[in-house]
Amino acid sequence: MSSASEQVDIRSTLRLWGASPVIVLCIGWLLAMILIAIFADLLAPIHYTTQDLTARFRPPAFMTGGSADHLLGTDHLGRDVLSRMIYALRTSILIATLGTLIGAVMGTLMGLAAARFRGIVDMVAMMLCDVQTALPSLFIAIAFLAFFGNNIVLFIILVSFEGWERYARLARGLVLSEQTADYIRAVEAFGAGTGRVVFQHLLPNIAASLVVQATLNFPGTILLETSLSFLGLGVQPPDTSLGLMLGEGRRYLLNAWWIAVLPGIIIFLTTLAMSLFGDWLRDRLDPTINKEG
Amino acid sequence: MRGSITLEELTVSFNGVRVLHGIDLAIGPGETLGLVGESGSGKSVTWLAALGLLPPKAKVSGRVMLNDRNLLDMPDSKLTGIRGGRIAMIFQDPVSALNPMLTVKRQIGETLALHRGLSGAAIKAEAKRLLDLVGIPDAERRLNAYPHEFSGGQNQRVMIAMALAGQPDLLVADEPTTALDVTIQAQILDLLALTQRETGMALVLISHDLGVVSQVCDRVAVMYAGRIVEEAPVERLFEHPAHPYSQGLMGSLPAIDGPRRRLTAIGGTVPDASSLPAGCSFAPRCAFAETQCHEQIPLLAGIGRDHSVACLVSEAQPSAAIRYSRQKEQRIEA
Numbered sequence: 001m002s003s004a005s006e007q008v009d010i011r012s013t014l015r016l017w018g019a020s021p022v023i024v025l026c027i028g029w030l031l032a033m034i035l036i037a038i039f040a041d042l043l044a045p046i047h048y049t050t051q052d053l054t055a056r057f058r059p060p061a062f063m064t065g066g067s068a069d070h071l072l073g074t075d076h077l078g079r080d081v082l083s084r085m086i087y088a089l090r091t092s093i094l095i096a097t098l099g100t101l102i103g104a105v106m107g108t109l110m111g112l113a114a115a116r117f118r119g120i121v122d123m124v125a126m127m128l129c130d131v132q133t134a135l136p137s138l139f140i141a142i143a144f145l146a147f148f149g150n151n152i153v154l155f156i157i158l159v160s161f162e163g164w165e166r167y168a169r170l171a172r173g174l175v176l177s178e179q180t181a182d183y184i185r186a187v188e189a190f191g192a193g194t195g196r197v198v199f200q201h202l203l204p205n206i207a208a209s210l211v212v213q214a215t216l217n218f219p220g221t222i223l224l225e226t227s228l229s230f231l232g233l234g235v236q237p238p239d240t241s242l243g244l245m246l247g248e249g250r251r252y253l254l255n256a257w258w259i260a261v262l263p264g265i266i267i268f269l270t271t272l273a274m275s276l277f278g279d280w281l282r283d284r285l286d287p288t289i290n291k292e293g
Numbered sequence: 294m295r296g297s298i299t300l301e302e303l304t305v306s307f308n309g310v311r312v313l314h315g316i317d318l319a320i321g322p323g324e325t326l327g328l329v330g331e332s333g334s335g336k337s338v339t340w341l342a343a344l345g346l347l348p349p350k351a352k353v354s355g356r357v358m359l360n361d362r363n364l365l366d367m368p369d370s371k372l373t374g375i376r377g378g379r380i381a382m383i384f385q386d387p388v389s390a391l392n393p394m395l396t397v398k399r400q401i402g403e404t405l406a407l408h409r410g411l412s413g414a415a416i417k418a419e420a421k422r423l424l425d426l427v428g429i430p431d432a433e434r435r436l437n438a439y440p441h442e443f444s445g446g447q448n449q450r451v452m453i454a455m456a457l458a459g460q461p462d463l464l465v466a467d468e469p470t471t472a473l474d475v476t477i478q479a480q481i482l483d484l485l486a487l488t489q490r491e492t493g494m495a496l497v498l499i500s501h502d503l504g505v506v507s508q509v510c511d512r513v514a515v516m517y518a519g520r521i522v523e524e525a526p527v528e529r530l531f532e533h534p535a536h537p538y539s540q541g542l543m544g545s546l547p548a549i550d551g552p553r554r555r556l557t558a559i560g561g562t563v564p565d566a567s568s569l570p571a572g573c574s575f576a577p578r579c580a581f582a583e584t585q586c587h588e589q590i591p592l593l594a595g596i597g598r599d600h601s602v603a604c605l606v607s608e609a610q611p612s613a614a615i616r617y618s619r620q621k622e623q624r625i626e627a
Contacts, residue, residue, distance in 0.1 A: 089437040118349075182389040188346055189384075190404050190455060191377030193370070249504070 023280045026273035033270055037090040044083035050240045052078035057256045075259045076252060083270030084240050085263055091241040096222040104214050107164035111171025112198055115179065129165035137161045138227060145233045155234060162224045163217040170213055174206040208285045215278035219271035226267055242267050297321050298463055303355035305342045310567045312338055313519045315355065317593065320463060325496045326487065327506035327527065331563050336499045340465045343370050344380060380515065381456035385468040387448035395519040398436040404458035420537035423454040427484060446477035457488060463495045470505060474542050482509050502554035503546060507531055515539050518564055518574035521593060525600040535602040537579045573605065581606045
């Protein structure tokens with residue numbers, strides 16, 4: 001609202017929130033990854049499918065034999081590793097974000113319905129959650145992809161299976177405790193129907209916990225995507241993703257390690273940054289955790 | 294008659310345990326009824342049941358008549374139009390009864406949208422008018438404030454504004470001043486009386502505070518263990534309580550004039566709803582209890598001048614209260 005609050009600079013706000021330098025670094029890294037993914041077309045020096053069979057296995061520029069033409073070297077088909085990583089990042093982040101969102105929305109809706117209607121709805125929802133918990137989502141995804149073949153829509157839906165049951169349980173528990181609050185009784189007494197109570201009143205009050213759950217779940221989704229792509233079941237060439245690059249590069253680890261290791265580092269750092277950010281966010285938003293600690 | 298609400302034989306049980314045993318109450322338009330009793334006597338449950346706000350495991354029977362329609366037979370979709378639109382209810386703790394995540398404008402606006410069909414600028418104008426009406430200073434600016442930015446008393450004013458937004462025929466105020474300090478309490482009661490005069494709505498004031506009730510109400514119903522034990526105009530009840538329980542309640546009030554005397558307490562505690570004594574529920578604590586009181590459940594019967602009482606013994610003797618307290622004193626000395 002006021003211009004004064006807009007002018008508070010981000011760094012001091014973050015420090016006020018108890019953000020350690022590590023967290024600032026994590027947030028910076030995540031923002032950089034998102035920006036790179038968005039502006040992939042502008043940033044990539046060469047198109048990611050452009051092959052140059054005369055320049056195969058070129059090492060990165062900082063190694064002997066490397067050149068400035070290919071800053072991070074080339075792969076077995078002479079494709080620029082840097083360009084491929086930039087595009088791979090876009091694919092991976094897109095799939096993981098959509099997957100996380102779909103999973104979060106489906107899981108949350110299921111949890112809300114379970115807590116609100118109880119009875120048979122609750123029983124079925126919780127049974128589905130138990131099934132999901134008992135079966136690793138990687139197995140489910142492999143089974144589906146084996147039966148139905150690969151396409152991007154199915155793939156994103158399968159990736160969204162990662163952890164949806166945690167949103168469902170979380171939302172259910174939160175609604176069960178929140179809907180006994182006086183203000184819910186009050187809005188019901190003022191004539192609000194179920195939909196209004198759930199989406200206008202309950203959801204805003206439990207949203208913080210669900211957002212934290214999403215940030216904690218995001219690394220898992222990225223890893224599921226990369227695992228499936230690594231196994232050759234996910235993103236198919238000529239498209240590329242971080243996992244696919246890892247899978248393709250593993251055969252050349254001995255003499256051209258950069259093809260696999262560099263995307264691996266990106267996966268590692270991104271999931272780590274997201275996990276740390278999620279932990280921090282949870283601590284910040286959970287009033288029961290001592291903020292001085 | 295428009296806006297007159299009648300509860301007939303309203304009965305509620307939780308898991309097979311009866312907590313309300315046939316409540317009969319009638320509230321005419323513009324009337325102010327006080328509902329007093331100890332905690333757990335069923336004051337709030339009566340109105341939550343009437344509006345269908347109890348959890349599904351509660352079994353409700355009887356009739357709640359509003360304009361010849363029984364609310365208890367209505368589907369939930371129809372009931373939402375009644376709640377807030379015809380009968381509004383406000384609660385004890387205003388701070389927790391407002392959604393902490395939404396601005397006051399949104400919360401008042403919600404009732405306006407639901408029951409008056411307003412939208413956009415009309416909501417803002419009406420919400421501001423309502424905040425002005427309930428005495429929130431600088432209403433225009435405060436519309437965008439959140440509940441935690443208001444004091445407890447102001448929050449209760451906001452709640453009342455929300456209730457008035459639906460232009461109800463009846464406002465049920467469930468201990469509206471219990472969570473507030475005494476000066477704010479008086480202000481809120483004045484506000485309730487004022488808005489009632491201006492809008493002509495009926496008011497049910499649920500309270501365990503006899504002072505509050507005597508200040509605001511025309512008529513009082515005294516509840517004990519899920520039954521109405523006495524109903525009378527307010528002056529009549531305070532001067533000539535007929536039921537030994539009402540007498541006990543009056544006896545426990547300090548008098549502002551006259552000689553200082555020991556305040557009398559009612560011995561014993563409220564019986565557990567799952568193991569009520571046979572006969573009159575108050576009999577085990579009653580100084581006048583006779584054999585028949587332990588066998589027969591007394592019914593509410595008129596004893597003249599809009600005064601009715603559910604007691605087998607008492608004939609509304611004015612001296613009963615004094616006799617009762619004397620007996621108590623003797624028992625304490627003994």
